[in-house]
Amino acid sequence: MRRKKNAKKGIQFCLMVCGASGTGRTTFVNTLCQKTVLPHIDSDAPPYLDGENTGEPSVKIKPVTVELELDEEGTRVSLTIVDTPGFGDSIDNEASFGEISSYLERQYDDILAAESRIKRNPRFRDNRVHVLLYFVQPTGHGLRELDIELMRRLSPRVNVIPVIGKADSLTPLELAESKKLIIEDIEHYRIPVYNFPYDIEEDDEDTVEENAELRGLMPFAIVGSEDIVEVDGRRVRARQYPWGTVEVDNPRHSDFLAIRSALLHSHLADLKEITQAFLYENYRTEKLSKSVSNAADGSGGAAYGSVEDGSLDPQSLATQSVRLKEEQLRREEEKLREIESKVQREINEKRQELLARESQLKELESRMMREQTPSQPTVEEDESEAGAS
Ligand SMILES: Nc1nc2c(ncn2[C@@H]2O[C@H](COP(=O)(O)OP(=O)(O)O)[C@@H](O)[C@H]2O)c(=O)[nH]1
Ligand SMILES: [Mg+2]
The missing domain is CATH 3.40.50.300 (P-loop containing nucleotide triphosphate hydrolases)
Known part of the structure; x- marks a missing residue:
């Protein structure tokens, strides 16, 4: 493999x-x-x-x-x-x-x-x-x-x-x-x-x-x-x-x-x-x-x-700047993550709403079906009668 x-x-x-x-x-x-x-x-x-x-x-x-x-x-x-x-x-x-x-x-x-x-x-x-x-x-x-x-x-x-x-x-x-x-x-x-x-x-x-x-x-x-x-x-x-x-x-x-x-x-x-x-x-x-x-x-x-006067040598300076950049990136990433979870929450809410609407609709639909069903045979009878005559 x-x-x-x-x-x-x-x-x-x-x-x-x-x-x-x-x-x-x-x-x-x-x-x-x-x-x-x-x-x-x-x-x-x-x-x-x-x-x-x-x-x-x-x-x-x-x-x-x-x-x-x-x-x-x-x-x-x-x-x-x-x-x-x-x-x-x-x-x-x-x-x-x-x-x-x-x-x-x-x-x-x-x-x-x-x-x-x-x-x-x-x-x-x-x-x-x-x-x-x-x-x-x-x-x-x-x-x-x-x-x-x-x-x-x-x-x-x-x-x-x-x-x-x-x-x-x-x-x-x-x-x-x-x-x-x-x-x-x-x-x-x-x-x-x-x-x-x-x-x-x-x-x-x-x-x-x-x-x-x-x-x-x-x-x-x-x-x-x-x-x-x-x-x-x-x-x-x-x-x-x-x-x-x-x-x-x-x-x-x-x-x-x-x-x-x-x-x-x-x-x-x-x-x-x-x-x-x-x-x-x-x-x-x-x-x-x-x-x-x-x-x-x-x-x-x-x-x-190493630099004599006690200041940071290039390596440490580089390290520090990388660290700062990393921190900055991490903060930005966190912010983005927050936005992402907020959007996610909103999507979830909307989805819930949608689901609720959907089930309401289904209920309505089946009620309509129930109300319609008994009247159907009569319609058919009428039609067939009409066709026969
Ligand atoms: N005897 C012998 N000579 C070699 C060998 N490999 C390379 N040479 C010779 O050594 C010289 C230097 O080789 P090269 O590969 O240019 O070495 P580099 O300077 O380390 O890249 C050339 O003349 C090669 O032909 C080896 O395994 N045995
Ligand atoms: Mg060579």
Whole structure:
């Protein structure tokens, strides 16, 4: 049933890719979608800079939406990809951190505003990001400070899944070691990544097994390729080297299939659910509660910079204005509700009146019928007599 419905309506899902330049984000996206969704000009360079050269790279995050048909049954996903400019080279990382986190928050603000509207906009598009794939460079080591900071800062706003980009540049041993080091770092720095949560007591055996398996693969080893290569008569996505071929879809070569199926099939709903019920709710509470600026655990705070003179920082100001607007909307809504119930009351009264009239009319009608009935045969008799003569 659900599948049929999904096929008809299309599921909406939003994926953000993030990481240093050259970690294979663009290639991964095109591999995932099996078509060129992101152009292969380096999206990290010129297009992301504002035309005017002010010296400040102003990052532009532009989502792209593609319709993907996932299987023969026609299951479709409307996948929105959000590529973020790479960092780690010359760009000021602070600026791109700020850009990314404010992009995430902007999508929450949009829905917050949409929810408080009296009249809903039927064309409103929910652009909340459901998952962020963070591309770690294939250095063979653990996380860099930059990786730690970014994932820590963004994980309160989005489900973060760490992956190792261009994993084929590591030997199997190096890859295994690197995965181990990265997981150790994630645990040590308590980065709340999305770890395929399960509950041994509550969940069924299959779910537990599946999630444990996926958790065991983290960080996923990604190999992407836009080339189709013939291997043993099969045409597959692969990277060809003088010494051999790395097949994207081969689980012995990379974790691409595992992450693809987790994102687009098995964990799509869970990622959306956590975004809605946990991440967005938290943001909403933070935003609407007065203590928002104190509550921020330093994450995000630095991006906005608290103002020295004790006045409110932009975040609190924004919060306040949203709150005021919300209050105003609520009052207007209340007024409208009052009017509505008054009209409803009037309608009810009129309906009662109408019903009363109706029954009066019915009574009158039946009285008339009763009065008419006895005289009818005489009329007929007269008529037939008249006809006979
Ligand atoms: N070895 C290897 N190279 C890759 C892989 N994916 C992309 N590349 C190459 O790495 C370079 C940067 O890739 P790109 O997708 O543009 O990275 P982005 O800057 O993160 O978007 C390109 O030359 C790609 O061909 C991969 O999985 N393995
Ligand atoms: Mg790119």
